[in-house]
Amino acid sequence: MQDRIEELLAELDLAGKLRLISGAGLFRMAGDPAIGLAEMPVSDGPSGVRGENWDERDPSVSLPSGTAIAATWDPALLGEIGALIAAEARRKGVYAVLGPTMNLHRSPLGGRHFECFSEDPLLTAEMAEAYVRAVQAHGVSACPKHYVANDSETDRFTVDVHVGDRALHELYLYPFERTVEAGAWMLMDAYNAVNGTTMTESPLLDEPLKGAWGFDGVVVSDWTAVRSTESAAQGTDLCMPGPPYLWGEPLAEKVRSGEIAESAIDDKVRRILRFAIRVGALDGTPQPTPVFTDAQAQDVVRRVAAQAMVLVRNDGILPLAPGTKIALLGPAAGEPRFLGGGSATVIPGHTITPLAGLDGRLPLTHTAGVHLSEDLIPAPLAIVIDPETGEPGVSVRYLAGDTVLGTQHRTTSRLVLLGEPLAARSDLVELHARLRADTAGDWQIGFGGVGHIRLDIDGETALDENVALDSGDPAAALLNPPQRHVTRTLAVGDEVDVRVVTSIEEAMPGLGIILGATLGIRRPQRADDEEFAAAVDLAREADVAVIVVGTTEQIESEGVDRTSLRLPGRQDELVAAVAAINPRTVVVVNSGAPVEMPWRDDVAAVLLSWFPGQEFGAALADILTGTTEPGGRLPTTWPKTTADVPVLNTTPVDGVLDYTEGIHIGYRAWLRAGIEPAYPFGHGLGYTTWSTNDLVIAGRTVSLTVTNTGDRPGKQVIQAYLSRPDSVIDRPVRWLAAFTAVTLAPGESRIVTLTLPRRAFEHWGPDGWEIEPGEFTVQAGTSVTDLPHIGHVC
Numbered sequence: 001m002q003d004r005i006e007e008l009l010a011e012l013d014l015a016g017k018l019r020l021i022s023g024a025g026l027f028r029m030a031g032d033p034a035i036g037l038a039e040m041p042v043s044d045g046p047s048g049v050r051g052e053n054w055d056e057r058d059p060s061v062s063l064p065s066g067t068a069i070a071a072t073w074d075p076a077l078l079g080e081i082g083a084l085i086a087a088e089a090r091r092k093g094v095y096a097v098l099g100p101t102m103n104l105h106r107s108p109l110g111g112r113h114f115e116c117f118s119e120d121p122l123l124t125a126e127m128a129e130a131y132v133r134a135v136q137a138h139g140v141s142a143c144p145k146h147y148v149a150n151d152s153e154t155d156r157f158t159v160d161v162h163v164g165d166r167a168l169h170e171l172y173l174y175p176f177e178r179t180v181e182a183g184a185w186m187l188m189d190a191y192n193a194v195n196g197t198t199m200t201e202s203p204l205l206d207e208p209l210k211g212a213w214g215f216d217g218v219v220v221s222d223w224t225a226v227r228s229t230e231s232a233a234q235g236t237d238l239c240m241p242g243p244p245y246l247w248g249e250p251l252a253e254k255v256r257s258g259e260i261a262e263s264a265i266d267d268k269v270r271r272i273l274r275f276a277i278r279v280g281a282l283d284g285t286p287q288p289t290p291v292f293t294d295a296q297a298q299d300v301v302r303r304v305a306a307q308a309m310v311l312v313r314n315d316g317i318l319p320l321a322p323g324t325k326i327a328l329l330g331p332a333a334g335e336p337r338f339l340g341g342g343s344a345t346v347i348p349g350h351t352i353t354p355l356a357g358l359d360g361r362l363p364l365t366h367t368a369g370v371h372l373s374e375d376l377i378p379a380p381l382a383i384v385i386d387p388e389t390g391e392p393g394v395s396v397r398y399l400a401g402d403t404v405l406g407t408q409h410r411t412t413s414r415l416v417l418l419g420e421p422l423a424a425r426s427d428l429v430e431l432h433a434r435l436r437a438d439t440a441g442d443w444q445i446g447f448g449g450v451g452h453i454r455l456d457i458d459g460e461t462a463l464d465e466n467v468a469l470d471s472g473d474p475a476a477a478l479l480n481p482p483q484r485h486v487t488r489t490l491a492v493g494d495e496v497d498v499r500v501v502t503s504i505e506e507a508m509p510g511l512g513i514i515l516g517a518t519l520g521i522r523r524p525q526r527a528d529d530e531e532f533a534a535a536v537d538l539a540r541e542a543d544v545a546v547i548v549v550g551t552t553e554q555i556e557s558e559g560v561d562r563t564s565l566r567l568p569g570r571q572d573e574l575v576a577a578v579a580a581i582n583p584r585t586v587v588v589v590n591s592g593a594p595v596e597m598p599w600r601d602d603v604a605a606v607l608l609s610w611f612p613g614q615e616f617g618a619a620l621a622d623i624l625t626g627t628t629e630p631g632g633r634l635p636t637t638w639p640k641t642t643a644d645v646p647v648l649n650t651t652p653v654d655g656v657l658d659y660t661e662g663i664h665i666g667y668r669a670w671l672r673a674g675i676e677p678a679y680p681f682g683h684g685l686g687y688t689t690w691s692t693n694d695l696v697i698a699g700r701t702v703s704l705t706v707t708n709t710g711d712r713p714g715k716q717v718i719q720a721y722l723s724r725p726d727s728v729i730d731r732p733v734r735w736l737a738a739f740t741a742v743t744l745a746p747g748e749s750r751i752v753t754l755t756l757p758r759r760a761f762e763h764w765g766p767d768g769w770e771i772e773p774g775e776f777t778v779q780a781g782t783s784v785t786d787l788p789h790i791g792h793v794c
């Protein structure tokens with residue numbers, strides 16, 4: 001391959017080389033027909049493949065998010081997930097999937113916590129490595145991100161993370177090291193700076209990434225993370241998005257003048273050519289991937305979602321007996337979060353809410369009980385008609401002056417114009433629909449968006465405003481734009497003609513990141529107190545109350561950190577009120593990251609669903625009825641209160657976020673502080689019972705006899721932790737060294753053997769990796785605080 005790369009490089013002049021090291025488009029790497037190189041689309045990632053555009057007409061399978069995947073504690077599952085992701089990538093013509101996201105859960109406030117795997121570097125590394133291997137086995141590149149220390153969102157473009165060498169190597173770099181070992185073809189560097197240098201120019205790209213670890217793939221910048229033309233002399237290889245800006249003509253001048261050596265550019269081009277050969281964009285065709293039918297894809301998502309759900313408490317109420325009459329309550333029962341907000345968003349072709357999934361499986365009554373948000377929602381398809389076609393949906397027109405450049409029938413009222421070619425040539429876009437009221441009362445009708453926006457209702461201008469971008473972060477501006485509305489009183493069946501006309505706005509001028517607009521509504525609804533009381537009434541009459549609570553896209557998403565771990569709205573109050581009148585209450589928590597659960601000891605069961613992907617309701621029904629047992633274990637510690645969390649802060653001071661806690665994050669910090677969390681790392685229950693016996697240590701292997709002592713099949717996750725009580729260096733109280741998931745039939749026993757890797761014994765010293773001579777303590781069991789088996793290893 002090397003000869004071929006040199007041959008191709010020799011055919012390129014400076015302009016040809018520079019074309020390749022910047023994107024050709026928002027999600028597209030450049031090609032060069034003269035050397036037979038195709039343009040190479042890439043896509044977010046990581047929990048599904050959106051494709052180049054954000055368009056409901058080309059939907060994607062929505063998979064469980066990072067925390068859910070890690071909660072399976074089962075890297076073997078990534079085989080199926082990776083195959084599905086690769087299949088989706090190929091279907092969408094994509095050569096690289098921008099994932100996995102593998103920053104650490106340093107603070108539970110981190111807005112992208114849901115997208116990352118865990119607070120523990122080993123669990124993160126195992127899942128990330130399996131992801132990379134599984135996707136790339138099918139000829140599609142993965143792209144581990146964001147290198148490195150991009151563990152929170154506040155001031156993410158500018159924050160300078162100060163982190164010591166030891167924590168950097170033992171915690172934050174380690175998962176990346178493992179994905180490089182796994183052969184990652186591409187890796188994304190982060191927006192933030194580390195120890196004074198922005199990551200797209202960081203010396204960490206040379207050492208350890210390209211030096212000691214031998215990474216021979218492409219380092220792609222996070223989108224718009226390249227800050228200067230001079231940065232081309234440093235380790236980032238590909239500046240995204242395109243078309244070329246800082247590395248375009250300004251860079252050509254600097255190379256011609258000798259200010260930047262052409263050899264630095266050549267190294268980047270070699271890497272891009274190597275990548276192109278690997279993914280089949282040069283000298284060949286892409287490797288065929290497996291093909292999934294819709295039913296097969298749905299089956300994978302449903303099984304993984306159930307494997308990921310963590311039952312943290314169960315007094316025996318679950319699984320529910322057939323015929324149990326449930327009151328299904330909570331705002332997320334009918335309007336759950338399937339996936340996290342931000343660049344990880346995909347548009348699934350179908351989704352199953354808890355309400356839809358449980359309907360027909362158990363007799364149920366339903367009301368939300370709490371109105372979670374005062375915001376408009378995109379007008380649902382069921383109540384909008386495209387006036388052009390008469391079909392459910394919206395008519396979208398792209399206008400340049402008086403010329404109509406194009407008209408589309410769309411089946412969404414939320415238009416995201418990222419990558420829409422017509423938008424790039426228009427100055428106005430219009431969403432037009434007939435809205436048919438399905439509820440009588442006061443309707444809010446309006447829009448979400450940025451720019452000069454007009455709302456016409458029945459041909460009359462109702463609003464006409466210049467709406468300013470209220471955040472410098474394009475992700476936030478895209479997904480959570482300002483909203484405006486008017487109120488109209490409608491009877492059931494009334495129709496109004498609604499038109500939203502918006503100027504085309506760029507999130508970052510010159511970069512082609514174009515925002516969108518939403519035609520939004522809010523239906524008339526019961527007054528808050530009435531709705532709350534209705535839910536409590538339903539709970540009183542039911543055998544069991546199932547309450548699905550959760551976060552919102554406003555508080556848990558890319559681009560923002562949370563300020564508290566409390567559930568929004570009156571959700572805590574609802575659970576407390578329901579539990580007070582019906583102790584047979586099961587709470588399902590639909591969040592990507594920890595939330596406070598002040599009522600947790602007063603309810604019969606608590607199940608954490610994470611963001612489980614499009615089959616949420618089906619997987620939940622499987623678990624509640626006992627068709628499947630919940631297979632998850634906590635990949636991160638769940639606190640009792642926000643104030644208890646030992647490492648919380650995500651707000652930089654004078655631009656600096658200091659990781660003063662060093663190597664003590666997650667359960668390491670909890671153990672050191674001696675504070676008891678609500679539920680510890682590694683904890684999770686199933687529906688059977690277990691015994692673990694007979695610890696045997698041989699060299700650096702640990703074996704335990706694991707027995708399913710119950711009467712149904714089940715999964716257990718055996719975990720081994722090391723500690724070093726009399727160490728001469730600062731150590732975590734204990735740290736995860738190995739784990740394995742085991743599934744056993746009723747009565748079945750198995751000897752489970754864990755190999756403790758060399759790295760588990762090493763620490764990062766002044767001269768690199770070292771092992772402190774002497775004995776380490778090993779403890780084995782089923783969570784970081786349930787470790788009945790103790791021995792010693794050297």
Ligand code: BGC
Nearest residue numbers: 044045098145222223343475
């Ligand atoms: C995110 C990346 C993402 C990229 C492209 C950035 O804002 O941080 O994770 O891959 O956008 O959408």
